[in-house]
Amino acid sequence: MAIMTRRFNEYDLSDPKAAAQLVKRRAIELGADAVGIGNIARWDTAPLQMDPKQIMPECKSIIGMVFRVERGSLRGVEEGTYFSNYSAMGYGGITYLYMPMTVINLSKFIEDQGYEAIPMGHQSDWRGIDNNGYARKDYSRPVAPGRAQPDIMIHLRIAAFLCGLGEIGFSKMFLSPQFGPRCRVGIVLTDVELEPDPIYDGPQLCNRCMACVKACPGKCFPTDKTVKVTLAGHEVEWADLDMDKCDLTFRGAERADDGREDTYMDWRFPTKPGSWSPFYRKPRNLYNTGQAVCGSRGCTRACMMSLEARGVLQNTFKEKFRRRPQWSVDWSVPPEYSEGTRFRPEAGKESDTD
Ligand code: SF4
Ligand code: SF4
Numbered sequence: 001m002a003i004m005t006r007r008f009n010e011y012d013l014s015d016p017k018a019a020a021q022l023v024k025r026r027a028i029e030l031g032a033d034a035v036g037i038g039n040i041a042r043w044d045t046a047p048l049q050m051d052p053k054q055i056m057p058e059c060k061s062i063i064g065m066v067f068r069v070e071r072g073s074l075r076g077v078e079e080g081t082y083f084s085n086y087s088a089m090g091y092g093g094i095t096y097l098y099m100p101m102t103v104i105n106l107s108k109f110i111e112d113q114g115y116e117a118i119p120m121g122h123q124s125d126w127r128g129i130d131n132n133g134y135a136r137k138d139y140s141r142p143v144a145p146g147r148a149q150p151d152i153m154i155h156l157r158i159a160a161f162l163c164g165l166g167e168i169g170f171s172k173m174f175l176s177p178q179f180g181p182r183c184r185v186g187i188v189l190t191d192v193e194l195e196p197d198p199i200y201d202g203p204q205l206c207n208r209c210m211a212c213v214k215a216c217p218g219k220c221f222p223t224d225k226t227v228k229v230t231l232a233g234h235e236v237e238w239a240d241l242d243m244d245k246c247d248l249t250f251r252g253a254e255r256a257d258d259g260r261e262d263t264y265m266d267w268r269f270p271t272k273p274g275s276w277s278p279f280y281r282k283p284r285n286l287y288n289t290g291q292a293v294c295g296s297r298g299c300t301r302a303c304m305m306s307l308e309a310r311g312v313l314q315n316t317f318k319e320k321f322r323r324r325p326q327w328s329v330d331w332s333v334p335p336e337y338s339e340g341t342r343f344r345p346e347a348g349k350e351s352d353t354d
Helices: 016-029 071-079 084-112 156-162 211-215 243-249 297-310
Strands: 034-039 061-068 117-120 183-190 226-231 234-239 253-255 271-273
Touching (some): 016 061, 061 084, 071 297, 084 183
């Protein structure tokens, strides 16, 4: 018996049109929910720290993939009873488990044919820029003149737009015609020349309904301050989201100005749980970044409901998402536990084992 390996150079990727079809079909087979391609020229105006050519100077194409967050993954937050699923399965799980499998396997398929491919998802923890795109001081240094300070971070929402996969909404979230904001984006950089897809020109997704703005628990969206960019010749505008505020709010926290010492979480200032968190203290992260206690109440849930109500999304459901009035926790009054809640009679014997 001979050993068995993958088959190399099985497909000829020299024709950009046929190669693009093949690669897109393979991406869907490997788990992507939608896939599109952008040619590298579309990134010509990318800032230095976000320029794919800084990673792969010979890059010719970027393959963008949409991975849906299951609507059911938001159900527990919506009902106020099961918060971890969104962070575990819909957010951290996609980012750290599911999407890497797809982008790695697609890259292996391309490398099997003799071209280089870089798999990439939301794992940008080593990036040399902050949330607002500014270089981090005393963090890393360029290795040679003309090269950017490591690590480069490719803006994934912009990549999805440049691959023709959808729009960037007022909320700054990427909106796909299949799932609206309920998705994550992964990409593969490659030196294969692939026929690009046109920039999205389907039914209008963001209609500036402002549902995201109204429902964000931290009021993180200024309505009078926007960011305008030109992407592959298209004007795109989104709200200049207050990232510091979102950073705090999405963990379920708000600033505590009442002099308390025992706070909701470690932060630069004392914090307390907001009315959108039922937790006395911020629960621990799931995977690396899963701590979305707010369950994206504004930028994802409210936006998704608005898009679903307008009938512009392809992934339709038999029942509407919001079925009961939106809950809110009143931390000024003691909790009322429902019948059936059982506390251990002896204190101090709690177990955290699954
Ligand atoms: S909620 Fe409305 S305004 Fe906000 S991103 Fe979605 S469609 Fe656009
Ligand atoms: S993640 Fe939460 S806090 Fe941040 S913008 Fe979205 S709704 Fe607001």
